[in-house]
Amino acid sequence: MAKAPNIPPEPEITDEQREGAEAEIREKQKIVDYDTKEYPVEVLFQKYRDGLDEDMNELYIPDYQREMIWEESRQSKFIESIMLGLPIPYIFVADLPPKDDHDDEARWEIVDGIQRIRTLDRFLNNDLKLCGLEKLKKLNEFKFKDLPLARQRRFNRATLRMIVLTDKADEETRRDLFERINTGSVELNDMEKRRGISPGPFVNLLEELAKYSKFRKLSPFSEALVNKREPEEFVLRFFAYLNNYKNFDRQVNTFLNK
Known part of the structure; x- marks a missing residue:
């Protein structure tokens, strides 16, 4: 009978290693402090639109974010979801820390949700004509201006939820969060x-x-x-x-x- 190979025992984790791991967890948790907020659509639109041309808008697009990649049918479906009152995934932003005492602009860097924010901007600016809708079929070919005034106001009052990383989160943390959000799940086929x-x-x-x-x-x-x-x-x-x-x-x- 062949002898079983000698497999060395796994090394045990020491108390010193456990203490080191716990200290690292506590240290990293300090820079992932966040708040949850909820804003009406029209407020988010203004935070993104006001000062956009001067690159001074409160909702800011960082350099690592993607350009607009949603096709118009997907943009339309997002607008439809808001009108139907369906749950919308959180938008993640980070409160940018000031570079110095005289440079605190209190801007929010969009970590995840730029496609949704840009879609809202296009729709409210009448640059998006709804298409491909299967639930609200009669809204196909509509722009925002084509909606009755009461519906425009109700759409503007619809709220979206946000997770805001506090200014304790450095750039490395923000980029790490973006990567985890965008690679942490596999899209359904x-x-x-x-x-x-x-x-x-x-x-x-x-x-x-x-x-x-x-x-x-x-x-x-x-x-x-x-x-x-x-x-x-x-x-x-x-x-x-x-x-x-x-x-x-x-x-x-x-x-x-x-």
């Missing part, structure tokens, strides 16, 4: 979204057929693809193209959703 948006007998049937042994043998999937609902995606495509291929409009995701 199309089939995962369909399960959440359109549950029911047909989605249940897709899941049942996706487990069919002959199908799995003919179309092998890795465990990672199974976890991403790829077999259900294949079954859905089979039915879609078999029964409805003449209506395919070159946009696979839209075609399958329909």
